[in-house]
Amino acid sequence: MAKVPIKIHEYAFLGKDFLKYQDAKISVMTHAFMYGTAVFEGIRAYYNKDKDALYLLHLRNHFERLLQSCKILRMQPYYDVDQMCELTIELLKKNKPKCDAYVRPSWFKSCERIGPSVICADSDDEDSFVMTSIDLGDYLDTSKGISVQISSWRRVSDNAIPPRAKINGSYVNTGLAKANAILAGYDDAIYLTEAGYVAEGSAMNLFIIRDGKLVTPRVSDNILEGITRNFISDLAIDELGLEVETRAIDRTELYIAEEAFFCGTGAQIVPIGFIDNYQLGNGKPGAITSKLQNLYNDIARGKVDKYNDCLIEVK
Numbered sequence: 001m002a003k004v005p006i007k008i009h010e011y012a013f014l015g016k017d018f019l020k021y022q023d024a025k026i027s028v029m030t031h032a033f034m035y036g037t038a039v040f041e042g043i044r045a046y047y048n049k050d051k052d053a054l055y056l057l058h059l060r061n062h063f064e065r066l067l068q069s070c071k072i073l074r075m076q077p078y079y080d081v082d083q084m085c086e087l088t089i090e091l092l093k094k095n096k097p098k099c100d101a102y103v104r105p106s107w108f109k110s111c112e113r114i115g116p117s118v119i120c121a122d123s124d125d126e127d128s129f130v131m132t133s134i135d136l137g138d139y140l141d142t143s144k145g146i147s148v149q150i151s152s153w154r155r156v157s158d159n160a161i162p163p164r165a166k167i168n169g170s171y172v173n174t175g176l177a178k179a180n181a182i183l184a185g186y187d188d189a190i191y192l193t194e195a196g197y198v199a200e201g202s203a204m205n206l207f208i209i210r211d212g213k214l215v216t217p218r219v220s221d222n223i224l225e226g227i228t229r230n231f232i233s234d235l236a237i238d239e240l241g242l243e244v245e246t247r248a249i250d251r252t253e254l255y256i257a258e259e260a261f262f263c264g265t266g267a268q269i270v271p272i273g274f275i276d277n278y279q280l281g282n283g284k285p286g287a288i289t290s291k292l293q294n295l296y297n298d299i300a301r302g303k304v305d306k307y308n309d310c311l312i313e314v315k
């Protein structure tokens with residue numbers, strides 16, 4: 001069996017029950033396995049060592065987006081946001097991580113049939129819920145300025161596989177871009193849209209800083225409408241007094257940006273030092289990026305009272 005490079009927690013949730021992770025199995029004929037017809041979220045829980053407390057960050061927002069993804073895929077979820085929040089808390093209470101953790105809930109088309117349509121008129125189409133959790137530290141290096149490549153792969157468009165929905169099958173697009181970047185010696189990739197505008201990173205949103213302002217691509221540039229992206233925009237305005245522009249970004253604006261960073265639940269805040277080997281600033285985390293990173297990390301661990309409503313403690 002392939003070596004699992006991550007620490008998967010003891011319990012998972014499948015269908016309507018908690019069970020041991022190794023018992024959470026699905027059939028090889030499952031529609032989602034054959035056609036990628038599933039939607040998912042990645043949720044982080046931060047461990048505060050001093051308080052021996054575990055905090056889920058933006059839990060409700062993730063399940064709200066998950067239900068939007070379900071809607072786009074014409075799915076029929078049988079849990080609402082509150083129920084999924086409760087199940088997540090229960091899962092982590094069972095798994096008791098003593099470090100940062102990551103939760104993966106997913107609704108998937110669980111029927112066993114041939115034919116890719118996301119609805120099937122003459123059978124009992126079923127959607128099912130699954131949720132796993134793992135220990136997870138940094139997904140990308142957050143301490144240096146990473147090196148990224150503009151991918152030759154283009155971002156899937158809203159009229160192909162909508163990136164606004166977090167659809168499992170569309171992560172083939174992500175996988176191709178990320179693999180090319182790694183094989184070429186970069187840490188990650190930035191996609192352009194078919195129209196040539198900047199979209200996002202392989203699995204994270206992007207900000208650049210120009211003339212002291214934050215700039216981020218429009219939601220119509222085939223990005224996932226990131227929860228961290230929204231939060232960072234708010235923090236930049238409210239806490240750092242900066243302007244945030246949401247607009248089309250040209251490729252060459254990346255090369256001359258003062259700073260750039262990726263953001264996402266899994267990735268957190270990742271400073272970018274080089275894009276296509278063009279050095280940004282001194283190639284190290286920029287001043288604004290570092291301020292936002294420190295603030296984000298403190299909020300996530302429950303150290304900033306003002307923002308404690310972003311967190312739900314697992315207890």
Ligand code: PMP
Pocket residue numbers: 042200201202203204205223224225226227228229263264265266
């Ligand atoms: N874009 C893509 C394609 C992603 O997979 C993610 C991770 N969910 C993000 C952006 C960042 O979104 P969020 O901040 O909501 O995690």
